[in-house]
Amino acid sequence: MTKFIIRRLIQTIPVLLGVTILVFSLMHLIPGDPAQIIAGESAPERQVEQIRERLGLNDPLHVQYGKFLGNIVTGDLGQSVRSSRPVADEIGTRFWVTVELAVYSTIVSVFLGLIAGIISAVRHYTVLDVVIMIVALFGLSMPNFWLGLMLIQYFSIGNWMPDWMSFMQMRASGWGDSWKQVVLPVITLGTAGAAIIARMTRSSMLEVIGQDYIRTARAKGVKERIVIYRHALKNALIPVVTVVGLEFGALLGGTVLTETIFAINGMGRLTIDAIRTRDFPVVQGTVLVISLLFVFVNLLVDISYRFLNKRIELD
Amino acid sequence: MAKKELLKVENLKQYFPIKGGFLGRTVNYVKAVDDISFTVYEGETVSIVGESGCGKSTTGRAILRLDEPTEGVVSFEGTDLTTLSRSEMRRKRKDLQIIFQDPYASINPRQIVSAVIEEAMHIQNAVPKEKRRERIEELLQTVGLQPYQADRYPHEFSGGQRQRIGIARALSVNPKLIICDEAVSALDVSIQAQVLNLLEELQDEFGLTYLFISHDLGVVRHISDRIIVMYLGKIMEISDKKSLFENPQHPYTKALLSAIPVPDPDKKKERIMLKGDVPSPIDPPTGCRFHTRCPYATEKCVTDVPELRTLPHMKEGHQASCHYIEEIHSGEMQPRDYSEKTKIKA
Numbered sequence: 001m002t003k004f005i006i007r008r009l010i011q012t013i014p015v016l017l018g019v020t021i022l023v024f025s026l027m028h029l030i031p032g033d034p035a036q037i038i039a040g041e042s043a044p045e046r047q048v049e050q051i052r053e054r055l056g057l058n059d060p061l062h063v064q065y066g067k068f069l070g071n072i073v074t075g076d077l078g079q080s081v082r083s084s085r086p087v088a089d090e091i092g093t094r095f096w097v098t099v100e101l102a103v104y105s106t107i108v109s110v111f112l113g114l115i116a117g118i119i120s121a122v123r124h125y126t127v128l129d130v131v132i133m134i135v136a137l138f139g140l141s142m143p144n145f146w147l148g149l150m151l152i153q154y155f156s157i158g159n160w161m162p163d164w165m166s167f168m169q170m171r172a173s174g175w176g177d178s179w180k181q182v183v184l185p186v187i188t189l190g191t192a193g194a195a196i197i198a199r200m201t202r203s204s205m206l207e208v209i210g211q212d213y214i215r216t217a218r219a220k221g222v223k224e225r226i227v228i229y230r231h232a233l234k235n236a237l238i239p240v241v242t243v244v245g246l247e248f249g250a251l252l253g254g255t256v257l258t259e260t261i262f263a264i265n266g267m268g269r270l271t272i273d274a275i276r277t278r279d280f281p282v283v284q285g286t287v288l289v290i291s292l293l294f295v296f297v298n299l300l301v302d303i304s305y306r307f308l309n310k311r312i313e314l315d
Numbered sequence: 316m317a318k319k320e321l322l323k324v325e326n327l328k329q330y331f332p333i334k335g336g337f338l339g340r341t342v343n344y345v346k347a348v349d350d351i352s353f354t355v356y357e358g359e360t361v362s363i364v365g366e367s368g369c370g371k372s373t374t375g376r377a378i379l380r381l382d383e384p385t386e387g388v389v390s391f392e393g394t395d396l397t398t399l400s401r402s403e404m405r406r407k408r409k410d411l412q413i414i415f416q417d418p419y420a421s422i423n424p425r426q427i428v429s430a431v432i433e434e435a436m437h438i439q440n441a442v443p444k445e446k447r448r449e450r451i452e453e454l455l456q457t458v459g460l461q462p463y464q465a466d467r468y469p470h471e472f473s474g475g476q477r478q479r480i481g482i483a484r485a486l487s488v489n490p491k492l493i494i495c496d497e498a499v500s501a502l503d504v505s506i507q508a509q510v511l512n513l514l515e516e517l518q519d520e521f522g523l524t525y526l527f528i529s530h531d532l533g534v535v536r537h538i539s540d541r542i543i544v545m546y547l548g549k550i551m552e553i554s555d556k557k558s559l560f561e562n563p564q565h566p567y568t569k570a571l572l573s574a575i576p577v578p579d580p581d582k583k584k585e586r587i588m589l590k591g592d593v594p595s596p597i598d599p600p601t602g603c604r605f606h607t608r609c610p611y612a613t614e615k616c617v618t619d620v621p622e623l624r625t626l627p628h629m630k631e632g633h634q635a636s637c638h639y640i641e642e643i644h645s646g647e648m649q650p651r652d653y654s655e656k657t658k659i660k661a
Binding site: 211213216217219220222231234235308309 | 381415417424439
């Protein structure tokens with residue numbers, strides 16, 4: 001097991017290098033002179049030269065990349081052009097907001113998706129199954145910014161639930177009533193995931209339920225509930241876990257719209273603002289952090305496969 | 316001979332609905348098993364043979380209520396299994412076990428062997444907890460595996476070994492009846508023999524009763540005491556092994572038996588070739604199910620359903636369902652257009 005994890009960790013190194021190269025080239029893929037763009041169209045040549053010097057743009061590319069990589073490893077992501085604060089600090093305060101949002105949404109979508117999928121599979125081809133699958137199709141097709149707006153319209157403006165208060169604030173003031181702040185954004189983000197997981201669980205479960213060993217379990221006299229959970233679900237989980245991992249990754253990058261709608265000060269907002277104000281170091285930083293997190297989540301998914309299916313170690 | 320009835324199947328029917336149309340209504344039924352009755356006595360091996368799709372596996376599953384039978388009575392030691400509640404039936408499963416055809420698909424790939432076997436003992440409470448490990452190792456030895464293999468996963472075993480695991484699992488709760496649903500057909504011939512011999516040894520040792528479902532007449536001949544021949548969901552003939560092989564009465568049984576290869580190149584054998592395919596069980600032929608392919612069929616066969624019956628020239632307990640057993644036996648009736656096309660040199 002440890003060997004498996006170590007090998008899998010080593011395998012992520014090339015991926016990480018690839019990510020850094022892409023992020024690094026962001027700066028150089030911008031048409032024109034980045035220093036000029038950062039300084040602004042009408043900035044005097046002296047100021048542009050200063051920025052160029054500060055960003056090290058006069059060095060040869062490989063030297064620049066080496067410095068960039070070295071800085072990342074030591075946790076230095078550069079300085080925000082706009083606020084002059086270190087990028088790491090800018091991200092640091094917002095990172096957990098987005099991660100928390102993504103984690104809660106994932107928990108909600110896994111919970112709802114699994115239950116709906118299992119019910120659908122066990123009662124397949126009944127009215128209940130058809131209804132669940134139609135609801136899931138809606139959940140999947142609704143753009144989440146629209147869903148978010150509708151939720152605000154009906155629940156928040158109708159004073160049922162406050163739309164949002166920052167997690168930080170919430171933490172400071174204790175939980176109390178503050179769970180309500182999380183509800184709407186989490187529903188907004190979790191709906192599509194729940195729908196995908198429900199559909200995946202259903203098809204995966206249906207496949208397993210048709211297997212001979214399910215019949216064997218029934219012939220042993222195993223209770224139907226245990227047949228479903230111990231024999232069927234455990235075997236059906238691998239594709240579901242894959243989807244959960246991908247969904248979580250997608251959430252990290254996909255909270256932009258939701259954060260905007262609910263005025264949440266998270267990574268998504270930070271990225272959008274940075275792009276709008278051409279704050280390239282911040283853009284680089286956020287893209288890098290989200291990518292690293294994505295790689296890490298996929299690593300976790302791979303390791304969980306190993307727990308679900310002992311045979312995976314063999315290859 | 317005072318034989319004790321263990322399993323009595325009466326008028327068993329298994330119809331599977333065919334859903335169709337916009338609203339998914341039932342448009343028709345597959346009549347997989349259509350009104351069959353037979354009895355299995357304690358300690359014997361009864362085989363059900365027939366072509367693919369004749370309803371033999373369905374019969375086995377319907378007896379165990381793995382598919383709920385449409386109609387009929389399945390009495391096991393006097394209790395009607397079809398009227399038991401789900402939980403009563405679960406408890407009854409201790410006495411009725413099944414060994415499945417496919418040793419690869421019928422074991423949960425995520426469970427180690429000891430868990431596979433233990434689960435049955437646990438549910439049925441057949442063996443106290445502290446003794447289960449010991450019992451698992453004992454069972455593995457009984458079926459010719461090693462105790463140290465108990466903690467391995469199914470994929471670490473070969474097909475024959477897996478089938479032995481299936482047998483050990485079935486034996487773990489000390490059942491009275493084991494239904495072997497094509498239990499050896501997925502195995503190599505050499506392994507088949509090993510497993511069959513194992514089954515016979517276990518029968519002697521534990522006093523088991525087998526209902527053996529197979530399409531392989533060679534296997535059936537080896538293991539059975541009595542044989543049931545099925546065709547399109549109906550029983551064509553029931554007999555003890557000897558009279559069935561030496562003195563088949565039903566034209567279908569004769570055709571079936573003529574298909575057994577004889578390991579003698581000089582022996583000229585008349586192979587009865589049946590015309591056409593097995594008709595669909597959705598809309599089975601009227602009268603005798605076999606009349607569309609039977610070389611003796613007459614008008615009567617198209618309209619009247621034949622009953623299982625015994626005639627004076629047949630041994631006691633030997634029954635066949637044909638209107639013309641006597642006429643065919645005496646040679647009074649000859650098969651039609653059997654001449655050039657259908658007689659091949661074997």
